[in-house]
Amino acid sequence: MPRLNSRLQTEPSLDQKHPLQLKALPEGGRGRSRRKQIMRHWQLYLVLLLPVLYLIIFKYVPMAGIVIAFKNYNVIKGIWGSDWVGLKYFHQFFDSPNFWLYIKNTLGISFYGLIVGFPAPILLALALNEIRNGLFKKTVQMVSYAPYFISTVIMVSIIVVNLTPNVGMISKFFEMLGMSNTNFMGIPGLFKSIYVWSDVWQFTGYGAIIYIAALSGVNPELYESAKVDGASRIQKILNIDIPSLIPVSVILLILNLGNIMKLGFEKIYLMQNPLNLSTSEVISTYVYKVGLLGSSFSFSTAIGLFNSVINLILLVSVNYIARKLSNSSLW
């Protein structure tokens, strides 16, 4: 995660201390020493060539391709030959009748997911940390990580199969409670909950790994002295465990908040059906439908760019706030 990079970037470079460097410096000027530095690792630059080429072609060229959001993209004229239209497509998106609906759906699912999905792994890690290392603990860990490996397609199938009226396990459960023959996937009001809670089911165990590791790094003397002072288990959790999780949690919260508009396409797209579209259409699925299925390349790119910019602003500002409030931040 980026926190480390930035820290390492600012760390004093060892170059100056290096014996070979010290020999080189007094002889030539700065320019010569730079050439020497480069020549010293010429093989590494060769090694870097291929991956850097990849970054340029598949990451940076698409970034340049964003210009089509400001152009009327025409396949024959190409990206650079197409005519400029300025902010036309942005206005078209802002003025479209469903603009606020898509924003509302995107933010609604994201925040719901964050409120439920963020504390869940912390709770699991705190509970696991309380019990002895043994078969039960290992079983809970092993089983709770397993759903992480299930593919999105299979995950959505499992959801659908379990919610099929009369047949699925969860729908049978609700039928026992007196709700008969409900097609859960077709009810717009339930879409968010189904999406968020199935995510909790799939990712809580995996998410807990980080927190479990952080808890295992707590100084045992703290627990010892708490015991001497007669602290109960709950007091130990509140005063030792939770404070020790704060740095990790803040970092993960920043990352999550920074991705709030970047709501995953795959799962939502697969869960959509004509009946639940009013709550399930989000920006990323709309970009796909308008752009690739509807071939409005420029319009779709404009929406995508709007989304990326909002995300970047969110990430930078949340990080800024976190840095002001606590010592933990990404950079």
Next chain:
Amino acid sequence: MFNKTAIRESKGDRLFMFLIYLFLSLVLIAVAVPLIYIVSSSFSSPQAVVTGKVWLFPVDFTLDGYKAVFNNPQIGVGYLNSLFYTVVGTTINVILTIMLAYPLAKKTLYGRNFFMVLLVITMMFEGGLIPYYLVVKNLHLLDTRWAMILPGALGVFQVIVARTFFQTTIPDELAEAAELDGCSDIRFIFSIVLPLSKPIIAVMTLMYAVGHWNAYFDALIFLRKPDLFPLQIILRNILILNTVDASMMADVSQMQAQQGLKDLLKYSLIVVASVPVLIIYPFVQKHFVKGVMIGSLKG
């Protein structure tokens, strides 16, 4: 973990521990039961599944669902395609990741920060779907196997993890000593770095392989020819695109027998498609936890 060795526990603590065990048991049940239900259903007769008799154990044991899966030629093609994309794609992923991560871990590399910034920017900002699609299109990769391999040839997050690993496990002194003895950088990578990096290579291989096996988005946007489809696209066509029809037909009694077999096929298919990942999982679980920790705590 010292708090677990306490000999005398107060009443409150014992109640608390009871609640913890209760909570964890509920978690265990909530995660395991849907999985068991799917596996059991896949071995049960269609009638038992449709009428809702199956809970935890198979009812009227049968292999009809699996026979239907293996008789479907599409599924076989998808399986082989996925295997190809996973093996070739993962190999390229791991090689490229090391090629980028090792130089970035080298403190004496001139311009290291520049390359690092180049990498980090791609994590914060992206071109978006259409420009990405156009690049692949202009390279004439649409509807080729390369479309499933080249656009995702490198995972930025994996590079960061590997770089952290190299920085913490390969001492600078070692590289300097080798350099003084006249060992070139490339030779150093092959004879020192790679043998020392087996754990991180194992983790990377796992993460990339699972990613390839489970991926469907790139295939959705880049592939049109059915004989190139990976398993996940075929699964989507069978498992999800049929669903809306299935629920509409639910109350037509004549359709029920056929409907039942269709449902059964779904359960069996879910099991068959998850098998490769579930087979690797226990072997790599230890490495996997370690890998997540390298990536998160130190990163």
